[in-house]
Amino acid sequence: xxxxxxxxxxxxxxxxxxxxxxxxxxxxxxxxxxxxxxxxxxxxxxxxxxxxxxxxxxxxxxxxxxxxxxxxxxxxxxxxxxxxxxxxxxxxxxxxxxxxxxxxxxxxxxxxxxxxxxxxxxxxxxxxxxxxxxxxxxxxxxxxxxxxxxxxxxxxxxxxxxxxxxxxxxxx
Amino acid sequence: xxxxxxxxxxxxxxxxxxxxxxxxxxxxxxxxxxxxxxxxxxxxxxxxxxxxxxxxxxxxxxxxxxxxxxxxxxxxxxxxxxxxxxxxxxxxxxxxxxxxxxxxxxxxxxxxxxxxxxxxxxxxxxxxxxxxxxxxxxxxxxxxxxxxxxxxxxxxxxxxxxxxxxxxxxxxxxxxxxxxxxxxxxxxxxxxxxxxxxxxxxxxxxxxxxxxxxxxxxxxxxxxxxxxxxxxxxxxxxxxxxxxxxxxxxxxxxxxxxxxxxxxxxxxxxxxx
Numbered sequence: 001x002x003x004x005x006x007x008x009x010x011x012x013x014x015x016x017x018x019x020x021x022x023x024x025x026x027x028x029x030x031x032x033x034x035x036x037x038x039x040x041x042x043x044x045x046x047x048x049x050x051x052x053x054x055x056x057x058x059x060x061x062x063x064x065x066x067x068x069x070x071x072x073x074x075x076x077x078x079x080x081x082x083x084x085x086x087x088x089x090x091x092x093x094x095x096x097x098x099x100x101x102x103x104x105x106x107x108x109x110x111x112x113x114x115x116x117x118x119x120x121x122x123x124x125x126x127x128x129x130x131x132x133x134x135x136x137x138x139x140x141x142x143x144x145x146x147x148x149x150x151x152x153x154x155x156x157x158x159x160x161x162x163x164x165x166x167x168x169x170x171x172x
Numbered sequence: 173x174x175x176x177x178x179x180x181x182x183x184x185x186x187x188x189x190x191x192x193x194x195x196x197x198x199x200x201x202x203x204x205x206x207x208x209x210x211x212x213x214x215x216x217x218x219x220x221x222x223x224x225x226x227x228x229x230x231x232x233x234x235x236x237x238x239x240x241x242x243x244x245x246x247x248x249x250x251x252x253x254x255x256x257x258x259x260x261x262x263x264x265x266x267x268x269x270x271x272x273x274x275x276x277x278x279x280x281x282x283x284x285x286x287x288x289x290x291x292x293x294x295x296x297x298x299x300x301x302x303x304x305x306x307x308x309x310x311x312x313x314x315x316x317x318x319x320x321x322x323x324x325x326x327x328x329x330x331x332x333x334x335x336x337x338x339x340x341x342x343x344x345x346x347x348x349x350x351x352x353x354x355x356x357x358x359x360x361x362x363x364x365x366x367x368x369x370x371x372x373x374x375x376x377x378x379x380x381x382x383x384x385x386x387x388x389x390x391x392x393x394x395x396x397x398x399x400x401x402x403x404x405x406x407x408x409x410x411x412x413x414x415x416x417x418x419x420x421x422x423x424x425x426x427x428x429x430x431x432x433x434x435x436x437x438x439x440x441x442x443x444x445x
């Protein structure tokens with residue numbers, strides 16, 4: 001199976017095809033509803049975001065707390081659709097990939113095409129299994145949001161399926 | 173009168189929260205295995221395998237099956253011969269908070285739906301029912317919100333054609349599509365009033381799947397599995413693992429039909445005190 005690493009480069013992204021399975025290693029950031037709202041508010045006000053959005057891989061995920069002795073708790077994807085209204089603005093600022101579950105609105109597909117980004121799917125409802133691919137986990141921003149804080153995750157061979165590729169082709 | 177202390181109920185609820193979130197229901201696991209055996213689509217098979225592996229890892233490593241440990245619904249069936257000593261509502265919410273903390277489950281509950289605020293471990297949504305006898309049955313259903321968001325209610329005319337009801341249920345599943353973690357279990361409440369139909373639809377999810385199938389449940393399952401949504405929404409026959417229907421008498425002027433979809437991680441646990 002194809003292996004890819006962060007930082008992801010545009011050329012590599014453009015070679016990915018909808019339906020293709022890949023294993024991702026490197027740094028990804030969790031962000032879900034409230035974190036998206038804040039990031040886009042910051043972007044709209046021309047304020048600095050707590051994480052550099054350029055080249056960022058966003059994982060729509062709010063993990064459970066790590067049980068004692070473990071790196072992370074259950075950490076599967078949440079429904080991507082709820083992030084759709086915020087996604088184009090973040091792609092414009094350099095976010096290069098998203099990981100989630102389910103379909104996206106047409107405006108998101110258009111933005112993925114325009115900015116040559118990619119939308120990955122991962123095993124939905126399999127948070128215990130996916131926790132095995134996380135090697136490091138640290139909350140890095142919006143910690144007051146609790147389970148919705150942004151976590152920096154280091155992952156190794158995280159299993160993904162290309163849901164929407166840089167040409168805007170979708171398998172959903 | 174048989175006395176049961178609120179403390180005892182609290183302890184039971186704490187245990188049940190952990191059990192439900194860590195150990196996948198046996199009927200659901202069997203449903204997944206049956207779907208795997210029937211499935212022809214290779215990718216769908218791979219996803220079903222990942223789902224059963226996930227359940228195995230959750231149980232073995234004591235880690236939540238899904239990160240969305242839900243807004244737990246607590247069902248109490250209280251025998252009329254039971255007297256509860258202590259504050260029951262407090263005990264339930266303390267039990268939930270205790271279980272969620274002890275089990276490293278997620279604090280997904282925000283105190284105000286509009287101003288949102290900080291997330292915490294309680295309150296649960298509590299449903300009580302008075303039954304005969306002197307026992308008390310507690311059930312915890314920690315349903316995630318990815319699928320709770322897909323619930324729908326339709327108030328039909330009493331003269332509605334049977335197939336329109338079927339179409340509605342199938343359409344609710346279709347509109348959930350890939351978003352809410354298929355293969356689904358579909359709870360349906362038919363009859364009573366708007367509020368009670370919704371409750372029946374949710375309560376139907378507590379019944380074991382794959383048993384006591386009536387004709388409507390079978391027909392609906394067949395139709396839903398022809399939608400080709402499949403596991404993770406990537407196609408295949410396994411769009412739903414089961415359809416459970418609850419019915420209740422209703423009014424001459426109406427026919428409420430409620431649908432509550434569950435993701436494949438349908439979790440619940442019960443104990444009788």
